[in-house]
Amino acid sequence: MSDMNQQMAERYRNNFLKEIEEQAEMGDWVKMCMQCGVCSGSCPTNFHAGWDHPPQELFMMIRAGKRDEVLESNSMWMCVSCYNCYVRCPRKVPITHIMHGIAEYAYRIGRAPKNQPTQFLSKTFWDNATKTGRVNEVKLTQSLYFKNGIMDGIKQAMAMQDVALGLVKAKRLNPMEALGGGHKCKDIKGIHAMLDKARELENKRKGRTA
């Protein structure tokens, strides 16, 4: 992973904006930001302690070439995808998508902050879903609740038991799936082939070797 970071840093020497434009999804919109700050003012999270940088500042940092600070920022991971900023941006900059694009890119090249909860959720979800082509709700919640040890996991599971029972009654959650492989799609191999192909196409488009 850090090889890829090296590789990209070499390739876009001194031009981080270009790196983001070519490598992060929707990154080519970063240059269109006019620093009005409506995105920041619209964010329902209010940038409470978790945010390192509000979005428009992140875009300015990209233009100023602050590669390390941007890639290691936790801001992109704090976005709750409410799309308020996207809707309100006077320049129609797809801010929500760019945030996810930068987050994905930082993760890809191994620069994303470690042990970040939303990142853990995303990774767990992705692995869970792509393994069989279907999400296994029991295993997903298990791996999320118990990530900090058994006692913490039980505590969280107890707190959520009413919701869980409701889901079971509505046949949305099958406790038995904790044992087997759970439900899966008809053509797992096909799904995996599609994902591989998508990855291949993306790498080609973005000029990546790995």
Next chain:
Amino acid sequence: MAAEKKHAAYICKGCELGNRLDAASLVKIATKEGKMQLVREHDFLCSADGVAMIQNDIDNEGVTHIAICACSRRAKTEAFNFPTVAMSRGNLREGVIWIRPDTDEARETTQEMAEDYVRMACAEVKAMTVPSGNQNTGTSKTLLVVGGGMSGMTSALEASKTGYKVVLVEKTGALGGWAAKLWKRVPNREPFKAPMDNGVADLVAQIEADSNIKVYLNSTIAKTAGAPGRFKVDIAMESGPTVTEDIGAIIQATGFNLYDMNKLSHLGAGQANVVDQGGLEALAKAANGGIIKRADGKEVKSVVFVQCAGQRDASKTHLEYCSGHCCATSVKQAMYFKDANPDVDTMVIYTDLRMPGNNEDFYRSAQNKGVIFTKGVVSGVEASGDGCSVKFKDLILNDDTAASADLVVLATGMVPNSGVNIDAVAAAPAEAEPAEEGAEAAAPVAEVKPISILNLDYRQGPDMPQFKHGFNDSHFICFPYETRRTAIYAAGPLRRPMDIAQTQEDATGAAMKAIQAMENAGLGKAAHPRSGDLSFPTVRLEGCTQCKRCTVECPFGAIDEDEKRFPLFNESRCRRCGTCMGACPVRVISFENYSVNTVGAQLKAVDIPDEFSEKPRVLILACENDAYPALDMAGMNRNAYDPYVRVIPVRCLGSVNTIWITDALNSGYDGVMLMGCKHGEQYQCHFVKGSELGRYRMSKVYDTLKGMNLEEERLMDLEVAITDIDTLPQKINDYAAKIVEMGPSPFKGL
């Protein structure tokens, strides 16, 4: 006029006047007290029938003076248009019934108000004569345009298109001015995405093909004498004789220069790789659409634009103002680089990017092309290696940082070519009259330019007055291009900073105003804002004490002195504001239809109830440009106000003679209220200086009040804008309440 005078009054009963007022009693008043020989009432005076009735009296009954007691003088002017007789208007509609509630209690005071306005209209018309028009007319219809840049060429072409002859004088050897030095211009039409051709060649070709336009290149104005419609302008040609042209009106379109970059050494001025925006245009012209190279021949790979260089300077060392165009110009120049080679790094360092109107699309297009915009303040530009290092504080990231560049462009802003600062020149020799703007003029940012442009043969000085920062004064709020020199207009960046699109609009507007001024001058009529007025000031020289107040105070330089040091009126330059009349301590200056007597007779005609009646009287002298329309509109909105006020419109606060105040207070008015336009830096006075001079004069009246043992509050000066429709009645009521509280004037009934 030797002809027999016959006075007639007409009382209208239309628009509810007949129901709300006792018309029979008004007729009686006009006859008995107004002493009108003929008094008629009519149910609908402004109808064809009513107008025909009046016209018949004029034609067949020998009526020479008419008092129309109906609506405001601002209403129904097309119907009540009798140019052959003297006419006054009693404002019974907007001034009485519309501002009074229709109740039984109010009926008595409303009727009294109407009766007073009838008395005033009768008294006024008896003091008037029919304006005969200025006989001293000029008939030249040739427009002189000084300056052959974008504004000058546009003015010349627009005037020519309407069929007027134009003389265009350009100091240099070619037309085009600054615009010709531009590689391209900021776009002025859809899709506003890329720089466009500067358009100069096209305008020059049009001018050369235009037989109406006579061009003098390499020429300057040696002398401008005369007046609107009959200016004599000496044009000095560099090689050859001085030619004299007969000119009707003048447009000064002498444009601007860039602020001297050499004063910005902290921003790297003087270094080989630092240029101003003009310098970059030269490089771009040399590149002719290819890769832009520096003076040393090296291709520019990175460029930094420093906005507001020597502008918006709070320390006042450099320009204090924003020149408006520089943001768009830098965006355009950054595109020169990006369009030739997208890999050139272009960075614009700005504090506030000002891209008015469709320039916002232009800005977006530049971002799309990869121009980087950084909000920051540049602290220094230093030579570094083969280029420059621009040190700046990033205001978004709160970061002190630096950018390296092959070339740095400074956006230095506009300095107007407005000629000699006549106020600064006049302030130098000890002048008896304390000029209020003296404090500002003492520390001008733009230095006094020694070379006059118009070389006016006016006693006020060789050029037009300046307002702020060396820009020519023009009525910036309501009437752009109008200056304090009648029929001489300012167009383009010499009156305020502007870009090409604004300049062309400005130049077109100035051409239209100049044409109007020439035509009015030919007819002996006034120019803006009393456009079409035929009256002009006359002076009874026997009474003149040669005090020179009129010559000094005239905002338009219309009054000179003759050999015997008496005032010599130049009627064509006069704008009919009456400031001279207000200034005259011996009251020898008057207009045929507006004089010390017309107003004095009105205020004396008002019936003043005795001190036991509990009916005070407050005189309002209201500026006819803003305050009087505001009062009329208050009436239209049925905003009621106090029934004890009596309003007399005046041409300008500057025309208010202090005798009116003392007369009013002596004859028992309890208070006098003056309503005039805002003065000073944000002035709204239609005559620019009128309200300021009027107020200055009024400030002396307070001593007189003290001498009369009267409270200062008996005289109130109120600043009124035309929009004060809803607040003005309250202010009147407040003042009336204050007068009631103060008690009746001791002069009542004396």
